[in-house]
Amino acid sequence: MVQVITASRPEWIAPFTGLEPGQFRKLVRLVAKRGGDEIADGRPGRQWALPLADRVLLVATYWRTNLTMRQIGPLFGVSHSAAHRVIDTIGPLLALAPVRKRRVDAVAIVDGTLVPxxxxxxxxxxxxxRYSSNVQVAIDAETRLVIATGDPQPGSRNDCTVYRDSGIAEHLADQPVMADxxxxxxxxxVMPYRRPRDGSDxxxxxxxxxxxxxxxxARVEHVLSRMKNFKILRDYRRxxxxxxxxxxGIANLHNILLTD
Structure with a gap:
């Protein structure tokens, strides 16, 4: 099977991932540091058909385009089952790193979005x-970087409940938090003032x-909009x-795009 897309040709990176080559190299180094280079292809003694950079490119391309496995595999010269294993293995290694320390006066903004x-x-x-999941995302109000994401919850639940049940409230404990x-x-x-019950202004x-x-x-709404440029968040089939x-992982890519 002929490989069409490869990280060895930098001109393919930006159109399929949104990342510049320098940003992409930073991402590959992160995955390598987290053990991505040491993982074999699911069977003892058998290594991956693709080098690490191409595997990272495959995952980022999949998230950005939301192609099916039978479409994404041939683009990288592998079977759809191999593409599936790459995404299962490399995807978690792209996850957002926990924020170890924030300023005492740092303000977070949190909002939820529905992912079909x-x-x-x-x-x-x-x-x-549509059948959806409620995903909570928190950003730093000053830098607009994502600082935490919550565990997905059923889409029929209100944000006030999902905020507590998703674990994101624990990530933001003892810090000022803004929301709608x-x-x-x-x-x-911290929420906006509501009109009195008597209807007065x-x-x-x-x-x-x-x-x-x-x-x-509105800054968190802009972040959610940019994250949904990765089309997998518009129709999640996995x-x-x-x-x-x-x-x-997409929150991590958003932060790389914003800071580099």
Whole structure:
């Protein structure tokens, strides 16, 4: 089988991954450091048909394009089953590294997004009229880098519940957190002021604070939009158990794109 796409030709990297060659090399070094070069092809004594750089390129291309395994395999000169094993093995090694230390005054912004998911063991009918999973993403308000992602939850659950159940609340403990009005019941989260129950208008100073809050909170919506440039988050066909690693890996790619 002839290989069409290879990392040895830098002109193929940006069109299929969104990464510049320098950013891609940084990604390959990260995977190598995490043990990607030491993993064999599932059977003792048999090594991967593709070098590490091509395997990383395969995963990034798959996430970016959401091609099927039978489409992505021939592009890299491997069978669809080999492509599947590459994604299963390399994907988790691309995950976002935990933030070890943040400034005391650092503010996080959190929001949830619905990822259409075909595995109904996790996905449920949600407000987008599709079977979806609710994924929580938190960013640093100043740098706009993703600092944490939550474990995917059924899409029918409210953000206020998923925020607690997904584990992302623990990642953001003891730090100021901003979110929209859907996070009621989480007292540590800073939300916009709500209108009184009698329907009267808010005072001007509260309206001004709400306007500022919306402006800052929009940053996480922009991040979610950029993450969904990786089309796999628009129609997730793989097992739901792999969605968390995929979201975390795409968050890592987003951070590389933003900082380099």
């Amino acid at each position: 998911t075909r595995d109904h063991r996790l996905a449920t009918p949600s407000k987008n009229y 009005g859907g996070y009621q019941g989480n007292p540590e989260v 808010l005072p001007d100073w509260k309206e001004d604070l709400n306007a500022t809050h919306r402006t800052i909170r 097992a739901a158990s792999t969605l968390g690693d995929t979201v975390s």
